Amino acid sequence: MSFILGEGGFAKVLLVEHVATKRSYALKILKKESITTSRGIERILLEKRVAFAVADHPFIVDIHATFQSEYHLFFLMEHVAGGCLKTYLQREGAFEQPRAMFYAACTLMAISYLHENDIIHRDLKPENLLLDSGGYVKLADFGLSKDGIGYEGRTSSLKGSFGYMAPEILAREPYSRSVDWWSLGIVIYEMLVGERPMLRPSTGLVVPMFLAGDAVNLISGLLQRDPLKRLGSSEEDACDLMHHYFFRSIDWMALIERKVQPPFIPEDVRLSEDGDQHLVLTPPSEGSLAMEKEIVEAFRSFDYTAICSGPEYYSDCICTKNDGLLPKFNEEKKMSAMNS
Incomplete structure (x- = not known):
């Protein structure tokens, strides 16, 4: 029996x-037939590249491998079992300042690392901040991220989640x-506070x-509307925030080494009532049984790409307790470096 952690219009986790x-992992599954445009193809390849x-x-959140079957793409990722911050905010209303400060500090360091690699996330929100079993926050979901954007870099795509988007994005600047x-x-x-702020131009x-x-x-x-005056907008980026008095009690070196005691340790919610115990991989429609040549070529890098972080060979050993639904790879498959 398999367990669905999440489901959207084009993907299941x-x-x-x-x-x-x-060891448990999260497997993101996308239907190839739902990716019908060049922009959609580039978005998936960008998500892989950033991850x-x-x-x-x-x-x-770590990615371990990507691979594909004839009709599906797969992202094999770290399973972060503690749930997202949105769930805890809905349950508790708001956090005490020390707890909010700790989560903000973890998130700050994650965003800083993205920026060091010339990547902007563009979809930071409580749903994409997950608690691991130790109580630390992990940033997830790079589906709207953009690479190649350093300190002086600019982009103009309307990307993000309403309510969390900066005014210059909404203004299409x-x-x-x-x-x-x-x-x-x-x-x-x-x-x-337990809710998003009221931001009125007046x-x-x-x-x-x-x-x-x-x-x-x-x-x-x-929340400075002028992006040039916004905290963190200088070339120092995250350092501007790290020196702020709000974070005065954070030992940044101890935090990055995970030596700080988290304010809250979550229960393991991987088999909670919120999940779905029944997996159905939707078969392709009759009109898409033969994948377009462009789709096949575009996703050739998904044949098998992995980061070797230990002795495990993921593609040989992944199962879902639901035999036959996911591809099994033979032992001759070797892990390769990212090629896209």
Whole structure:
């Protein structure tokens, strides 16, 4: 029996298990027939490229491999069992400042690593911040990310989630990596207050009286409408935030080494009531039984690409307790470096 961790219009995320080690992974499955445009193809290839570029960071969800069957693409990822911050905010309303500060610090370091690699995330929100079994936050989902954007780089695509998008994105103006810091400001406010801020052009940011002054100052700096004045917009990027008084109690070296005691340890929710115990891989429609040549060629790099981080050979050993639904690869398959 398999377990669906999440499901969207074009993808499912499935809990899978390594046959030999019994280690759990998350397997993202996409239907090729739903990817019908050149832009859609590039989006998937970009997601793969970004995921491999930032792999093996303590606060970013790891990717282990990509592969494909005739009709599906697969991303084999780290299973982060603690659930997303949105779930905890819905359950608890808001977090005490030390807890919000800890989650914000982990997220800051993840975003900083993306920016060091000339990548902007563009979809920072509580749903994409997952708690691992140790209580640390891990940043997920690079489906809307953009690479090749350094300090002076600009892009103009309308990408993101409404409510977390910087005003320059909504205005369809060229924007920089500082849009991620705007989104972090929204997330920090939401963690402390329990809802997103009211942002009116006439009055600016309205904050409740109970917020501490250091939190108000940080959020105000991050939610600066002028991207050139926004906290984190300088070439120093994340360092501008790390030196802020809000984070005065954070030992950044200890945090990156995961030596800081998290304020909350989640239960293992991988088999919670929220999941779906029944897997159905939708068969392709009759009109798409023969994949377009462009699709086949575009995804040739998905034949098998992996990061070798240990003795496990993932493609030989992945199962879903639902035999026959996912491809099994023979022992001659060797792990290769990313080629896309």
